[in-house]
Amino acid sequence: MGGLLASEIFRLRKRLMPYVLLGLLLAIVGLLYLLLWLVVQVEAEEGTGASELEAVISLSNVLGDGMDLAYSVAGVMAIIPAATLVSSEYAWGTIRTLLPRSAGRDAFMGAKAIVTIGFTLAVAITGFVGALIASWIVSTMGDFSRDLPSDFAAEAVLAILRTTLAMLPYATFAFMIALLSRSTAAGIGVGLAMYFLDDTITLLLGTAGDTGETLSEFLIDANVSALMAANHVEPPGDHFSAWRGAAVLVFYSAAFLAVSIWRFRTRDVHVN
Amino acid sequence: MPNDAPAAHGNARVVLETEGLTRHFGHIVAVDRLDLRVHAGEVHGFLGPNGSGKSTTAGMVLGLIEPTAGQVRIFGQELHGASRELRRNIGAIVEAPAFYPYLSGRDNLKALAMAWGGVSEGRIDELLEQVGLTERAGSAFKTYSMGMKQRLGIASTLLTDPALVILDEPTNGLDPAGQREVRELIPRLAAEGRGVLLASHLLYEVQQVCDRVTIIQRGKVLESGTVTGLLERGSFIEVAVDDLTTATNILEALSFVESVTRENGRLAVAAPADSGAAINRALAEQGIFASTIVPHMNTLEDVFLDVTEHEDGDTQRTAEAS
Structure with a gap:
């Protein structure tokens, strides 16, 4: 699989799309911080007192609120390449060129799965870097709290890993849909729909009695919330354990990848 | 020389063998108990009208399509579950050359070489030179003409120095000079000890370069034999x-x-x-x-039309009778 993985990385590095997506992520995170900073300035001028927003965008909260902010955008950037990674091979017909002499179908899908996970990590790192730079700039301009914990580096690594894991089920879901449908549009469309509607579904299900509430705790969004809450010094809301959230998200990601690999193993690759 | 090249053409090894190869798509029988043998050092024409099952057969030989029944053997070894080394021995262009549009010609070959392993950088340059793409090797594939895409396809086919080469309409889109170059290249590939399976609609092209031909229709073999033998029949x-x-x-x-x-x-x-x-x-x-x-003398076109129209007539009469 090493050769296939090297080839995947080589092709991804040569493609413009990943750079555009990561650049967009940096720009959007920066823009969000700027907008929130402007709101804080307006509130200060109107004398409504220190806003909660000030705490949200301050450097000292970059791991909690900053990563939440980055996550809200980063998921989209993880879903798009995950879907295109597999469906583009069908669209360009390159699957029939690459596959016959490669190390086999499992290795082919394995390499793509690793690249999907790797790129999701890259998205989380970029989101963190964007939030870090933007929060430092606005905190300096607004003289907000810039205190960082002594173990900031270790906490930052954990926050990045948690954010990666939070995005991974959506990315692998888009990957699976793109493979099943052999369509980039379907992978991105259904993946984004799930990403944006998941919290609404979780909320609605949570109001449907005890059974609904129990079921909602096993949906992706509830577990993402539990995991991302661990990035905060004082976790917001009432969540179950982050470890449980992580386990459920790992399960979802592994299941989506397993379905993809299983389906691809026996599927005809049509040459017409 | 290709991997596992035979010692001599006269006593050539069977590079590709299909036995009872069958593929159904629902009620449609795309390939029906196809027996095919391609020897090392031989150019084997694979002829049939559109939709006759040529591409499905190629797909099964390449492991892209699962047969409903039958076997594909490469050097006598069953293809299903075959080692990577064995599969590296098949180079193919099926339908049209397909590459990453945003990569250059050289980077496309590099990406494939990485994925397949065991290909040197020198081999890439050598093949680019051989197919006349050195000057445009750095240009993106999406900017290539059809002829250049075909040339890159042929280069990729030879990247792993395969013993079996499957070429589907290799002169499609080439100008007359390019077509002649490819027609001259194909026998050279065979002379180097490779088995070449050539699917083409250009029957004069097949007649010029092939040693043997197999004509299929509706997935069934209608005729198979040496080009000389088929041409003499009816002459x-x-x-x-x-x-x-x-x-x-x-x-x-x-x-x-x-x-x-x-x-x-x-x-x-x-x-x-x-x-x-x-x-x-x-x-x-x-x-x-x-x-x-x-x-x-008959031409291959005469033989092809005679065989396929005869089969059409038989099928029609059977349908009318039933």
Whole structure:
């Protein structure tokens, strides 16, 4: 699989799309911080007192609120390449060129799965870097709290890993849909729909009695919330354990990848 | 030399063998108990009308499509579950050359070489040179003309130095000079010890470069044999003489003559194409002098149309009867 993985990385590095997506992520995170900073300035001028927003965008909260902010955008950037990674091979017909002499179908899908996970990590790192730079700039301009914990580096690594894991089920879901449908549009469309509607579904299900509430705790969004809450010094809301959230998200990601690999193993690759 | 190249063409190994290869798509039988053998050092034409099952067969040989029944063997080893080394021995362009549009020609070959392993950077340059793409190797594939795409396809086919090469319409989109280059390249590939399976609609092209052909229709083999053998079948020698009855008797007595028929006041003698001199001698010895002895050779197009239209007629009659 090493050769296939090297080839995947080589092709991804040569493609413009990943750079555009990561650049967009940096720009959007920066823009969000700027907008929130402007709101804080307006509130200060109107004398409504220190806003909660000030705490949200301050450097000292970059791991909690900053990563939440980055996550809200980063998921989209993880879903798009995950879907295109597999469906583009069908669209360009390159699957029939690459596959016959490669190390086999499992290795082919394995390499793509690793690249999907790797790129999701890259998205989380970029989101963190964007939030870090933007929060430092606005905190300096607004003289907000810039205190960082002594173990900031270790906490930052954990926050990045948690954010990666939070995005991974959506990315692998888009990957699976793109493979099943052999369509980039379907992978991105259904993946984004799930990403944006998941919290609404979780909320609605949570109001449907005890059974609904129990079921909602096993949906992706509830577990993402539990995991991302661990990035905060004082976790917001009432969540179950982050470890449980992580386990459920790992399960979802592994299941989506397993379905993809299983389906691809026996599927005809049509040459017409 | 390709991997596992045979020692000699005369005693050539079977590179590709299919036995009872079958593929159903629902009720449609795309490939029906196909038996095919491609030897090392041989260019094997694979002919059939559109939708006859050529691409499905190629897909099964490449492991892209799962057969419903039957086997594909490469060097006598079952392809299903075959080692990577064995599969690296098959190079193919099926339908149209397919590459990453945003990568250059060189980077496309590099990406494939990485994925397949065991290909040196020097090999990439050598192949780019061989197919005449060195100058445009750095340009993005999406900017290539159809001919350049075909050339890159041929280069990628040879990247792992395969023993079996499958080429589907390799001259499609090439200008006349490019077509000639490819037609000259194909026998060279075979001369290097590779088995070449060539699917093409250009029957004169197949006639020029192939040693053997297999004609399929609706997934079934209609004819298979040497090009020379197929061309001789149905060929005849036209003989013009004054005394048709005596000449017929003389010629029918010759061992190499299959039949003699009268057509438009002349004789159509079913005999090997190179037997004109023997026919002339036999007639002259009996005092009959031919004013014309002209061999009429079939073309592959004649054979192909005869075989496929004959099959069409049979199918239609069967359908009408039922």
